[in-house]
Amino acid sequence: MKHLLCGAFLFLRIIAFGQSKAGTVAASYHAPTWSTPPKLVVGIVVDQMRVDYIYRFWDNLGDGGFKRMVREGAFMRNTHYDYAPTHTAPGHASVYTGTTPMHHGIVANDMYVRATGGGLYCVQDDAVSGVGGTGHKGQRSPLNLLSGTITDELERRTEGRSKTIGVAMKDRGAILPIGRTGDAAYWFFEGTDGQFATSTWYMKELPDWVKTFNARGLARKYLSEPWDLLLPRDRYHTPLPDDNPYEEPLAGSAKATLPMDVKAMYEASGRSTVLLRFIPASNTYTTDMALAALEGEAMGRDQVTDLLAISYSAPDELGHEMGPRSLELEDMYLRLDRELERLMNALDANVGKGQYTLFLTADHAVVDVPAYLRDQKASAGYVEVKTLVDQVEAGLSRRFGAGHWVRKRLKEQLFLNDSLIAARGLDPVVVQRAAADELLKHPQVADAITAADLARDTHASGLRRSIQRGFMPMRSGDVCYVMRPSHLAAYANANQRGTDHGSPWNYDTNVPLLMVGAGVKHVEVVRRVSITDVAPTIAMIVGCALPDAAIGDPIPEVLR
Template structure:
């Protein structure tokens, strides 16, 4: 009996060994593959100029299912997404989204800034070494040459041996040029004025492609020369303030800032096609042109990933003119939602649902109109720049015997003349501290930091952290000024931006499509995280100045 049991046990062990060996052999023969990247046919990057995060929640009930809601419901929503530097403005914003770093590294420290090397003001995309294409004006004399690092779009071009196409599209030249990068196939922007044409620079090409010529000679843009009324009944626009108020700008030729705005009547007084910039029609024109680019450039039609960078600029023009609490802003976002749905539908049809990846963010947010805030008993106000300038000049004259020690005061920065200070035997660091102390005593100025502080310290949080990320050692000034929360240097109507305050830094980040999980996070994410996240998704090198980190919660490899 024992012998029989022993034989049975031995046979059982043999069967287990054989079975294990077969499974092990099968495992060796058929290893589990680890997917390390995704290859969407097309990546679409969308920057909505001046979009506050709360526009997503505030107007949620007004949105349809195909635009913002589709991105949230099918994709990933980073609810606590911020700019981690100042100034929060268009040029730096677009650059930081696409470079994965901040002005301290990529060098775009403003839309315009005082250039210490040439002793003159420069524009972030201006370049007189190139000529206009598609116009006889100077509006095309542009390039990305002031941007010091590569972009995610540059890295895609390098990774694909220049086979992946990159196209940038925006009403604003800087909104098209900086995201498209140094090695883009093309960037196009809107000339406005008398023509309403889309143009480019000889940096990219010598003549416009036929599809752009066809778009310019069509009646697509001209069709928007029509009155601007609300898309939905105005009584449903309860997420914004009164239609008639004292916080909005007034178009030339209008007697009231109320809807409707009769564009055909005031056309000539407001720059003709430039008037469309300050309306949702500018976004619709951008969507029209982006869809023409999708087809004309055959984007997403093969296995090599292409990239379409779109910036919707009209949201910024409308916000500046009417303010973030206006019915004009609400209507602009309702209409933008429809334009997004139009784009996503076209991508489904032409590229294929599930074959493309989209991200949407903003280049900065904006403050509520301070005069409105004051009327609501909220601390806010306006810097008296003329009074500050006069008082500051008196101080310089008294302290140093001359105002020439300051070469420039712009973008909330003071640029000192180091040669004059040296000749006067005045230590630069001491002069910075003395001037900072003086400016801090002025009404409306909340904090002041010196260039020496930016050099000598490594800030990790708060306002100084944000300022340091925006401080470029070669390009930035000697003294950095931060207005009190709620205070701006601007007109009494309309909204603006640029500060390190949270109302300027909190913006949306939505992603959906191939390689993107469905979900959300309230963990802090920062603008420089976007480019390395997309690079990780694609399996390509990060932009060469990257300081951000991939957002791991977003990505899905399966």
Template sequence: MDFTRCFVFRFVFIGLFSVFTLTGQKKSKVEDDTHLRAKPKLVVGIVVDQMRYDYITRFYNHYGEGGFKRMITEGFNCKNNHFNYAPTSTGPGHASVHTGTTPATHGIIGNNWYDKENDETVYCAGDDSYTSVGTTSDAGQMSPHRMRVTTVSDELRLHTQMRGKTIAIALKDRGAVIPGGHTANAAYWFYGDNEGKWISSTYYMSELPTWVADFNTSGAAQSYKRAWTTIKDISTYTESGPDNNAYEGLLEGESAPTFPHNSTNLLDKDKNFEIIKGTPFGNSITADFAIEALDKEELGMDEDTDFLAISFSSTDYVGHKYGVNSKEIQDTYLRLDADLERLLTALDKKVGEGEYTVFLSADHGAVEVPTYLKDMKIPAGYVDYSTIKTKFSDFLKYKYGTEDIVKNFSNLQIFLDHNIIKNLDLDVKQVQEDIAKEYLGYEFIDRVYTGDQMWQNEYTRGIPYILQNGYNQKRSGDVLLVLKPGFISYGKTGSTHGSPQIYDTHVPLLFFGKGIKKGSTVERTEIPDIAPTISALLGISFPSGSTGKPISVVLQ
């Protein structure tokens, strides 16, 4: 009897264990399958032009709960995020965010660069084989043809058999054309001048959709031609310098760089809409237009994931004019925070809270105004290349008998005429080294590298690593110059960017929404990691030139 009971008990136990095990396995498989299918209805990729990481921390206490703070507290904050290449400028920045690689691979080595194959200067998004849509000007002659690889949105379009929709929006043409990738359904940018319209290119369409034409005639642009006052009491802006100082530029018609800004050009509602870009209202009209696109294009409304690329450009215009320590830059970010809250609220309403994924980063950082740094007894200064032109010309004539050995100087790169070098029976490598040593003797130069060094070595850290990631063998120059930290070639007011220095490379990276963990990391992440992370989240192919890697701690 005891034996029988024991046998029955063991039989029942084993049976129950098997059921539990099978049930567990089935549940696990269901969870895995669900996880694979759990993709957002919409991805929103946000690039804030010229946003240093410390704009998050400096102004944090002034932000509302629904913008930057919401993304940080409900999402994931990569605190040690950097560009891993130079030059750090708008065209390369937007390309690198969306392609998951650097200029060495995607080919966008600057906003403009010297095309050594065709002996001409080219613009990163310029393409005169297309015409403007929405304006009679040539401002729409644009396409992404100079970008040599795919973007994350291109891969999403291919993955969904082109059913997933991609719309790209920015004040700047390059801020829309490049993030949109090669397959975007549309890219729109703001043409100021005396029109104040959102326009496009025949690369995307033959005419503007009705909703865009309606937006252009709605009076939205005119509504932002108004005085710029601070969104909060200016006396509370203790995180920035004095309102009236010598480090800031002036709006046309103003005698002091102080609030309120109410110049005639800013108030005139009939012309000069370009001025909107240099105020926080440029970001506001960008948010307005993006929210309208969200609705009218029905983004995130079906089973195929869509992609909305937004670039907020006014932050760059304001930073260039007023500098990173200005009341104007602080007010611009507080207003941008409010615009982000409006955008997230619209996404909650139209797509559904928890049904979309957002990432936010920047295309580059910015340097403190060198005159301000010098007044604070910090090493800094300005470079005037005209003052060394004679000295360098004398060197070329003495060394080689001609100045024509140098074809172009741009983006801190020297391009040599290889045909002349060959005719003079000289060695290119030696000429590169000779010129590098000459420039290394100039006071404002920190270090110099040659194209041969970029070809022959594989750098893994520091400035040479950053330069090499920005060096494209077919497009970059023969000698690469690096200015001393805090030194720039720019006017005496306002901030700029472009260097491999940390103030230009350290930028925010926030992830928020579906599939994203809550948390933060101080481990180093790099800009090319963004596109692979989103690709991994979506379960799609990485962009064709991707060199970054998914940030695993971000993903659920």
């Protein structure tokens, strides 16, 4: 009997222990992130933003924009584009596809078609036309994008129930993030009125909410308002006086200084709304449109994940003219910070704090004005493009006979005259290498490599890896080259004001990456992260497949 009682007691202890363990497991169990995805993903690309802007402008930023993202979310401080050329269209495509131009095919803003000898704009599509606007600006679509985006995968994950919309002043900034199956992209059509419109790729008629938005005439309203400093002058961080020799005045203005009489500039241009692209009001207008889309399409209002892609184009337009040390650019970023706060407050109110996932990055960064760096005794300067091409022409003529050997120069690429090469019975690989050798003789050329070598060899590190990841044989040149750090192309009769981007050097590749909201931890990451990691990370949060050509990895430190 005693043995029976002991056995019963032991049995009850085992049962109780099992129930306790089960309760502990149940209490500690957390549903997978992807099983309760965010109601909305908001992707923000700031056109031409250096990561050090956050450091430099920190004490002037408000609490609800960049600072909120840093304090509540994940800040990847060492994020890079690991390819060249670093331009707007390749950048937007790479963020959302998770791959580089060698796979997604957007190798430049403006591409060259060998067969016709003509150009091809990155989102050009002559088979479509404008909806809500007329002219060539309407002949735009994602036709030239050759791989899928995270937006495409989200649409497939939800059987097409997701609402996916792109908004930007630049057409390429609105179109490429949405991929081929996104619902709509809206971009700015200039003119005397100025309005957001789209193309027949997406729809036959604008939704009523877009018509209502355009009827408000906000573009004209903003162009009637002056632009002055947001803060007292002594709060800004520029080392230069406002009137300096490194900045290019905007059209209609004699000096690149604040305040600007925007209305007078608008009138002087014949009331062209192109001016709006260069001033902070452009970012306000973009936010206005994004919030109109949020409301008009009821985005983030149910359990099906939607995606809103926003690109702020004005920092790039202004940055090219003024450079990263200008008073005007800092003021634009301080005002953009307020727009981000307005956007997130609206998301909190309409979608719910913690119910959406937001990321912010840039499509590229930018170099300081080389003339300014040179005057600071830095190694910087300019390379005369004509001199460089003439040097290649002369070298090839000496070796292969007189002729027009360089058919086209497009940024840091040379397209050779394949008809002349064939007529002379020459091996194209030999001619390409001879051209690369001539480029390497120039003291300000860091490297040059041929299409043949890029197509056949694998480059695992350095400049050639970056060039190769930005290269696609059917769309890229016969010879690619890189100028030395802080050197830009110079042209006849051009001044040395303003700046540019496109290189594989850190000042062009290092961009901010901030994530905040559903599925995101509060963390700071200082290891090197690739821009191609953005789309895979979002895929883990929303629970969808990786974009078909994605080569990046999810960022594990970010994921809850």
